[in-house]
Amino acid sequence: MSEQLIDVVISKREDQADAVAVFELMAKDGNNLPAFDAGSHIDVHVTPDIVRQYSLSNDPDNSAVYRLGILNDPASRGGSVAIHKNFHTGAEIQISAPRNHFPLDLSAERTILVGGGIGITPMLTMAYTLRAAGKAFELHYCCRTRSSAGFLDELAAEFGDCVKLHFDDEGDGQRFDPQGAFAPVTADTHIYVCGPSGFMDWVISTAENAGFDKHNVHFEYFNADIDSSGKAFEVVAEQSGVSVMVGENQTIVEALEAAGIKVDVSCEQGVCGTCLCDVLEGTPDHKDKFLNEEEREDNDQIILCCSRAKSSKLVLDI
Numbered sequence: 002m003s004e005q006l007i008d009v010v011i012s013k014r015e016d017q018a019d020a021v022a023v024f025e026l027m028a029k030d031g032n033n034l035p036a037f038d039a040g041s042h043i044d045v046h047v048t049p050d051i052v053r054q055y056s057l058s059n060d061p062d063n064s065a066v067y068r069l070g071i072l073n074d075p076a077s078r079g080g081s082v083a084i085h086k087n088f089h090t091g092a093e094i095q096i097s098a099p100r101n102h103f104p105l106d107l108s109a110e111r112t113i114l115v116g117g118g119i120g121i122t123p124m125l126t127m128a129y130t131l132r133a134a135g136k137a138f139e140l141h142y143c144c145r146t147r148s149s150a151g152f153l154d155e156l157a158a159e160f161g162d163c164v165k166l167h168f169d170d171e172g173d174g175q176r177f178d179p180q181g182a183f184a185p186v187t188a189d190t191h192i193y194v195c196g197p198s199g200f201m202d203w204v205i206s207t208a209e210n211a212g213f214d215k216h217n218v219h220f221e222y223f224n225a226d227i228d229s230s231g232k233a234f235e236v237v238a239e240q241s242g243v244s245v246m247v248g249e250n251q252t253i254v255e256a257l258e259a260a261g262i263k264v265d266v267s268c269e270q271g272v273c274g275t276c277l278c279d280v281l282e283g284t285p286d287h288k289d290k291f292l293n294e295e296e297r298e299d300n301d302q303i304i305l306c307c308s309r310a311k312s313s314k315l316v317l318d319i
Contacts, residue, residue, distance in 0.1 A: 023069070
């Protein structure tokens with residue numbers, strides 16, 4: 002990646018819950034880190050070949066430290082497992098500056114935050130920001146078990162009655178009911194959700210079916226179940242002067258790299274936007290979770306790691 006990376010030191014590691022590790026990062030040179038706002042995330046360079054995105058979880062007022070909460074997910078593609086094994090206090094790593102594709106709208110009269118599992122991390126930054134702004138909010142934290150939930154002491158100490166806990170194994174009465182939690186439906190209520198893909202789909206569809214304007218329902222995916230297969234098509238790399246065929250079970254990234262064109266990728270699941278590219282001709286078949294509905298309708302951008310083509314040919318600005 003061509004961006005300027007930041008050298009940081011892991012100043013603290015705390016293992017919470019069953020499989021959650023919380024890391025605090027400080028600049029190696031001792032200076033403050035770049036300021037960030039609620040909903041921001043950073044790229045973490047786990048190894049020379051693995052880059053992953055993680056939400057910041059600490060109060061944005063404190064830019065001396067970045068805090069990450071990372072789930073050790075055995076179903077992941079190696080990033081979280083490597084972090085849990087190799088990241089320890091005193092270790093030096095590289096990160097990107099913060100980026101924010103999940104901004105908080107402080108104009109809302111009422112804000113509902115919903116974190117599923119490790120999706121609680123960006124909700125913490127939002128809760129701190131809303132509290133500082135004197136805004137009304139409620140935070141729903143949903144986990145399979147209490148023992149798998151991180152940050153419980155902090156949530157209780159900092160936000161008290163604004164937090165509602167929902168654990169799958171503690172009875173039906175306290176399980177999360179999005180339809181009930183979102184009532185009443187008002188034009189000045191905004192909903193934010195982060196968590197596993199299926200959980201987010203459920204929450205988002207419930208909110209929209211209840212009558213919330215889609216612009217009031219905010220979300221950010223960090224993993225997704227993407228089927229990148231489909232009918233073969235041609236890709237023309239305009240800048241490079243190269244034409245390739247993308248096979249039925251091949252991604253655009255793979256086809257371009259086989260032809261000698263290097264594409265920067267990170268998540269490889271269509272959620273981070275690293276491989277975003279302009280489309281000069283043709284119609285993309287969008288399979289990503291990064292572009293919003295309006296951006297997809299424009300058909301002038303594509304996420305190369307997972308999306309395909311509805312037309313027989315795509316001409317890309319690469």
